[in-house]
Amino acid sequence: MTDEDLKALFEANAAEMRRYTEEINAETRRQLTEATGQLTEAIAGTNRRIDETTAETRAQLGEAIADSRRHFDVTAEGLRHEIRLIAEKVTGVDERLSREAADIRGEMRQGFADTQAMIKFSLSDDWSTSPLS
Numbered sequence: 001m002t003d004e005d006l007k008a009l010f011e012a013n014a015a016e017m018r019r020y021t022e023e024i025n026a027e028t029r030r031q032l033t034e035a036t037g038q039l040t041e042a043i044a045g046t047n048r049r050i051d052e053t054t055a056e057t058r059a060q061l062g063e064a065i066a067d068s069r070r071h072f073d074v075t076a077e078g079l080r081h082e083i084r085l086i087a088e089k090v091t092g093v094d095e096r097l098s099r100e101a102a103d104i105r106g107e108m109r110q111g112f113a114d115t116q117a118m119i120k121f122s123l124s125d126d127w128s129t130s131p132l133s
Contacts, residue, residue: 001009
């Protein structure tokens with residue numbers, strides 16, 4: 001084999017290698033493009049599911065907040081009613097205590113007045129006009 005034959009063989013092999021490399025590069029690009037498209041679709045699908053889940057979660061949260069608010073309002077109204085009842089009872093007890101205290105003060109004044117009258121009578125010299133004589 002001559003130098004020219006070897007040179008031609010190397011050039012033929014180099015051309016074959018370039019063609020093969022170009023085919024592999026083209027196939028690799030095609031596969032990368034396909035994989036990129038699939039990945040883009042998968043990411044888009046995931047984003048849609050995230051958006052849907054977020055919307056559902058927000059709706060459920062809104063319902064839960066509204067439910068809690070209604071429950072709180074009902075509970076607060078019940079407490080207001082009970083507080084009003086307690087306030088009315090406290091007012092009634094206060095009025096009864098005020099009347100009772102006034103009655104006790106009146107009885108004490110009368111008792112003091114009766115005691116003073118008895119003391120005055122016992123210290124007076126006019127026993128002859130006593131109803132017991």
